[in-house]
Amino acid sequence: MFVSRYLCIINYVLKTTKNQRMKKTAVIYWPKKGNVENTAKKISALFDSGSIDVFTISEVKVEKLTEYDLLIFGGSTIGADNWEDTHTSKWYSFFESMKNLDLSGKTAAIYGLGDQILYPEHFVDGMAVIRDEFSGTGLRFVGAWPVEDYEHTDSKSIEGDYFIGLALDYDHQSELSEKRITKWVELLKSEF
Numbered sequence: 001m002f003v004s005r006y007l008c009i010i011n012y013v014l015k016t017t018k019n020q021r022m023k024k025t026a027v028i029y030w031p032k033k034g035n036v037e038n039t040a041k042k043i044s045a046l047f048d049s050g051s052i053d054v055f056t057i058s059e060v061k062v063e064k065l066t067e068y069d070l071l072i073f074g075g076s077t078i079g080a081d082n083w084e085d086t087h088t089s090k091w092y093s094f095f096e097s098m099k100n101l102d103l104s105g106k107t108a109a110i111y112g113l114g115d116q117i118l119y120p121e122h123f124v125d126g127m128a129v130i131r132d133e134f135s136g137t138g139l140r141f142v143g144a145w146p147v148e149d150y151e152h153t154d155s156k157s158i159e160g161d162y163f164i165g166l167a168l169d170y171d172h173q174s175e176l177s178e179k180r181i182t183k184w185v186e187l188l189k190s191e192f
């Protein structure tokens, strides 16, 4: 009787410890030194230190991605040509290197920087490129963001009434960005 009770308690403690293992998040972004990088830092500050790592796509080894539970990808849209040029785009070498990677069971989210006034028909198109490139990896995407309060006319990153990730415009809605980032991270934590 005493032994079985003792075993029950040990079992409970082990299970609880396992469930409470700190979930790990990685922010992976490109390019450096601009709005995308600033946003990566802001997102990171909203997680417990020790539970999040931040990498550029040129410094992270793709195998490393398998160590995380939540992967947040960040990029800006700099014209369709840049996305399609497989020789110069760092993103494409990154996508190429992670072919055949199995990320099933993991969660992912995207944030995208853009300019809705100068590029109203291609606002944050880049988010869709990232999502599509990851389509064979088994990742589950969360963090869809409502299209209201933007002035774009079209985007490849819209599905229904939502962007597939967080759309940010530091060129014209800088004052809204901070709040959007905070709210979006709360959303990620609730969906994760």
Ligand SMILES: Cc1cc2nc3c(=O)[nH]c(=O)nc-3n(C[C@H](O)[C@H](O)[C@H](O)COP(=O)(O)O)c2cc1C
Residues within 6 Å of the ligand: 030, 031, 032, 033, 034, 035, 036, 037, 076, 077, 078, 079, 080, 113, 114, 115, 116, 119, 122, 123, 124, 125, 170, 171
């Ligand atoms: C040459 C060029 C092309 C751009 N093309 C687009 C575009 O097609 N769609 C869009 O939403 N934003 C576009 N932008 C705006 C950038 O995505 C935006 O300024 C972003 O904040 C830049 O982020 P970064 O500072 O991290 O590079 C373009 C900017 C430049 C300079």
